[in-house]
Amino acid sequence: MELKNNSQAPHRGTVEFVNGPVIRASGMREFAMREVVKVGPKRLMGEIIKMDGDEATIQVYEDTDGLRVYEEVVGTGEPLSVELGPGLIGSFFDGIGRPLDSLLEREGMYISPGTSVNMINRERLWEITPVAKTGDLVTGGVVLAEAQETPLLVHKIMTPPGFEGEITWIIPAGRHHAGGDVAKVKDAFGREVSIPIIQRWPVRTPRPYRERLLPNEPFVTGQRVIDGLFPLAKGGTACIPGGFGTGKTVTQHQLAKWGDAQVVIYIGCGERGNEMTDVLEQFPVLEDPRSGRPLMERTILIANTSNMPVAAREASIYTGITLAEYFRDMGYDVAIMADSTSRWAEALRELSGRLEEIPAEEGFPAYLPSRLAEFYERAGRVVTISGENGSVSVIGAVSPPGGDFTEPVTRHTKRFIRCFWGLDKNLANARHYPAISWTDSYSEYAGELDEWFCTNVDPRWGEVRGEVRNILAEDNKIQQVIKLVGEDVLPDDQRLIAFTAFLIKNGYLQQNSFGSDSYSPPLKGFEILSVILEFHHKAMELVRKDIPISLIKDDESVDAITHLRELAADDRAGFDNLRGRIDTHLKRVAAERTRKIRGGE
Numbered sequence: 209m210e211l212k213n214n215s216q217a218p219h220r221g222t223v224e225f226v227n228g229p230v231i232r233a234s235g236m237r238e239f240a241m242r243e244v245v246k247v248g249p250k251r252l253m254g255e256i257i258k259m260d261g262d263e264a265t266i267q268v269y270e271d272t273d274g275l276r277v278y279e280e281v282v283g284t285g286e287p288l289s290v291e292l293g294p295g296l297i298g299s300f301f302d303g304i305g306r307p308l309d310s311l312l313e314r315e316g317m318y319i320s321p322g323t324s325v326n327m328i329n330r331e332r333l334w335e336i337t338p339v340a341k342t343g344d345l346v347t348g349g350v351v352l353a354e355a356q357e358t359p360l361l362v363h364k365i366m367t368p369p370g371f372e373g374e375i376t377w378i379i380p381a382g383r384h385h386a387g388g389d390v391a392k393v394k395d396a397f398g399r400e401v402s403i404p405i406i407q408r409w410p411v412r413t414p415r416p417y418r419e420r421l422l423p424n425e426p427f428v429t430g431q432r433v434i435d436g437l438f439p440l441a442k443g444g445t446a447c448i449p450g451g452f453g454t455g456k457t458v459t460q461h462q463l464a465k466w467g468d469a470q471v472v473i474y475i476g477c478g479e480r481g482n483e484m485t486d487v488l489e490q491f492p493v494l495e496d497p498r499s500g501r502p503l504m505e506r507t508i509l510i511a512n513t514s515n516m517p518v519a520a521r522e523a524s525i526y527t528g529i530t531l532a533e534y535f536r537d538m539g540y541d542v543a544i545m546a547d548s549t550s551r552w553a554e555a556l557r558e559l560s561g562r563l564e565e566i567p568a569e570e571g572f573p574a575y576l577p578s579r580l581a582e583f584y585e586r587a588g589r590v591v592t593i594s595g596e597n598g599s600v601s602v603i604g605a606v607s608p609p610g611g612d613f614t615e616p617v618t619r620h621t622k623r624f625i626r627c628f629w630g631l632d633k634n635l636a637n638a639r640h641y642p643a644i645s646w647t648d649s650y651s652e653y654a655g656e657l658d659e660w661f662c663t664n665v666d667p668r669w670g671e672v673r674g675e676v677r678n679i680l681a682e683d684n685k686i687q688q689v690i691k692l693v694g695e696d697v698l699p700d701d702q703r704l705i706a707f708t709a710f711l712i713k714n715g716y717l718q719q720n721s722f723g724s725d726s727y728s729p730p731l732k733g734f735e736i737l738s739v740i741l742e743f744h745h746k747a748m749e750l751v752r753k754d755i756p757i758s759l760i761k762d763d764e765s766v767d768a769i770t771h772l773r774e775l776a777a778d779d780r781a782g783f784d785n786l787r788g789r790i791d792t793h794l795k796r797v798a799a800e801r802t803r804k805i806r807g808g809e
């Protein structure tokens with residue numbers, strides 16, 4: 209992936225023009241498109257984004273204040289790359305992969321321009337166990353050795369993609385520095401090549417895989433509205449658009465904590481300075497609920513510091529997704545969350561303005577959709593080049609100004625994602641959490657995932673899901689009528705639909721992230737819905753026999769439906785007990801009615 213031979217003397221050019229994070233330089237004929245360069249005496253990091261003869265346009269990832277024309281631009285011979293190896297998990301990086309934890313320690317909250325530091329600490333010792341042995345023939349992606357990176361994750365040190373040869377030396381079991389080699393391999397030309405533990409990969413190039421798999425396994429989140437109505441597949445794409453304070457961050461945290469992934473990559477793109485501090489403060493205290501250990505033991509954070517120029521924010525999502533693909537290649541399920549992609553798109557807009565490009569809608573560049581596609585298209589469940597199954601699921605929050613889902617970032621994002629969890633301001637105002645709208649949201653995976661849920665949860669999964677959606681859609685129309693003429697004029701069958709929808713909303717869709725209901729396994733959600741639907745079917749029979757809805761609703765057993773979520777998923781006796789009480793109540797109502805009719809009342 210090298211752009212040129214590093215042993216050559218670096219190319220040099222001259223700054224001609226500075227416009228914030230965008231500069232133009234001359235004498236650049238020898239440089240390569242997308243090459244990383246160091247600019248000026250502070251050696252600010254930049255990337256060539258346009259070449260025109262002898263001139264190049266460079267986006268600089270650091271503050272260009274004080275930079276002057278005629279200062280030097282020096283090539284590095286490399287595209288923008290990340291380091292891959294043990295030591296990534298639990299770290300905080302900035303958008304271009306500089307480790308914030310060690311920078312914060314060294315430089316404080318405001319990192320000086322030109323500060324360079326390795327992404328992975330070379331000196332750190334790891335207990336490494338070889339997996340391959342001398343004489344093995346290896347190809348790209350083969351696991352050579354393993355290190356217990358954190359109590360929650362084994363790091364697999366692999367051969368780089370595209371590699372082939374015979375192992376002539378393998379690291380012995382024991383404690384080794386991350387900066388060393390893991391193996392030596394004789395390649396097809398008989399040359400002995402060392403494979404380092406820490407490898408590099410250019411962030412804008414997707415890592416290769418063997419085959420894409422169908423998205424037919426769910427990314428179980430433990431959030432009922434998602435798993436039950438708008439499920440995400442492993443390797444799928446989702447977006448969470450929502451206005452200010454509607455619950456994007458809480459939802460992303462829930463997915464990070466409970467989502468079906470061994471590795472979480474969280475990209476915080478904040479506008480306000482304190483948003484980044486929030487991310488850096490909130491994440492380390494989050495607990496992995498399944499193991500009781502810190503969530504950071506399977507998480508990497510990428511936070512864009514408020515004092516970093518927009519270009520670094522633009523790069524952050526590529527840095528994040530490359531790290532995700534690396535762990536996918538080890539055979540892990542990885543979830544990547546970007547909060548919020550609107551701030552990332554604003555970075556694109558600002559850069560485009562500086563480049564004096566002709567703006568498209570609302571000032572965003574015309575290539576906004578293709579950039580969004582580049583990000584979301586790197587999601588997927590795949591067979592890796594070494595034959596393992598791994599996945600990268602991508603979940604992007606969007607913050608549309610004023611909660612308007614027709615603005616360009618939300619609209620274009622919708623073209624590339626298959627799961628849309630729209631947050632509704634009215635629900636958030638009514639403190640219905642998660643405020644995921646059941647009318648605006650959709651999942652294009654639901655059909656493909658039904659089979660998995662039918663096999664692994666209950667054979668009636670698809671049927672129940674369909675009926676619940678119908679009731680909610682019907683209720684939507686009924687609510688419009690109620691708004692106009694009130695509930696009293698509605699026929700009882702419609703009032704029952706509205707009541708069942710109320711039970712679904714309050715007993716199933718609402719889920720408090722901060723209590724014991726924070727994680728709801730699919731089986732529990734299914735049990736709740738089946739109790740609600742059983743009640744609905746029996747109640748509808750009574751309504752058809754002209755039994756007033758007021759009698760049907762009026763019982764403690766019916767009220768108790770909205771408390772079913774307090775039961776544990778495997779509390780079969782608890783669910784059956786309520787089923788029994790509802791049944792007794794409805795039978796009693798029917799019997800009383802029959803007695804009254806016989807008695808001529």
Ligand SMILES: Nc1ncnc2c1ncn2[C@@H]1O[C@H](COP(=O)(O)OP(=O)(O)OP(=O)(O)O)[C@@H](O)[C@H]1O
Nearest residue numbers: 451452453454455456457458641642719720721722
């Ligand atoms: N699932 C939930 N359960 C309980 N409370 C919730 C839930 N979702 C959101 N909230 C409440 O809503 C508040 C705002 O949520 P959050 O900070 O996630 O919104 P946001 O959309 O990220 O806001 P911003 O636009 O400022 O980034 C939270 O502090 C919390 O009180």
